Amino acid sequence: MPPSPTSRRLPNLLFDFGGVLINIDYQRPIEAMRRLTSAGSTIEYNQKAQSELFDLLETGCITPAEFREGLRTGYQLTATDEELDAAWNSILLDVPADRLALLAELHEQGHQMALLSNTNVIHIEEVNRRLKVAYGFENGIADVLDRVFYSQEVGLRKPGPEIFAHVLREMNWQAEETLFIEDSFQHIETAQRLGLHTLFLAPPLTLTDALPAAIRAFPPSA
Template structure:
């Protein structure tokens, strides 16, 4: 599977961090926003979420715009909690795998995310493993809201390849969203699509028997 691979780019949510989009959708439904699933999902989202995930707006502005555009009657804390409801846990076995891979590969993290989620998953990481950020597990971390680009646009993939002098054909990209995998394939990267039910510890980087 790892044929001539020297560099590995990991997605975060759904690959390393366990997430459940339905939990956030239900949390917003419980707040009265019944159309949330139409606004945001794993496969698509509206312009508001795009701007949030590319850092064009910050957390407070995102919350204000979401409330204004939908008529949602909720506090900032309630919206933050509902938005973070999808973030679950970071299994320690996956972090151990990342540490082992660092010894043999150049490793990178590429995530469509935002400042509210970054604060939340850093708290999860600190509570579970004692680390302040995911940066300790990678050569470099690329969060969409920091670099102003997001998947599935090809620009963010090209940025990683060019900034780090990576050869596309020697780079493996692992993601759980098919539209992101499609872009990486088109650019010549090796890819693994993590289908529902698959995990990196059970299906990709299994311990040798």
């Protein structure tokens, strides 16, 4: 027997950023930085793993200037700060309007929504600039969510369980009442171990394709 409407609950929605709200291409910065070196160096960065240099930037342990110098010395890159930033930001594509419209609809329905992203100040500033130009957002993606949690500000990153615990504590959410939407399976695995419900956006699934059905299938209150 299906649950009565009064027993249904609106799940809290915890979104990843890259690959969920914004389209990204991991190969583009690799190719862009390879063009900046005569040594043929390839940066150690992809969806599943990355070198310590990128971890340090994403947890706020080094500055953008130190990151750029690390790229130059670690991968034999000869480039200006502007060229390095352009290569690094080439991973960022667009934020489709239909995804933002879905967020607005979900907010209107009463969902609490937050963002949890492994990211860095260089990418954040660029995304915020683009969102202001394209949509008039004054505070980046925070304009359409209740709260944003960036790894470089928290000092922790996925897939570590500590950053999930931090978000749940800060939002006063229970794991079993929260749906985590993510495109990297190693992060999905951590969330599942902690008791969160998950939606794995494996290509070619997109947020607008899959999220409404996942919300409808969310289990009722006990």
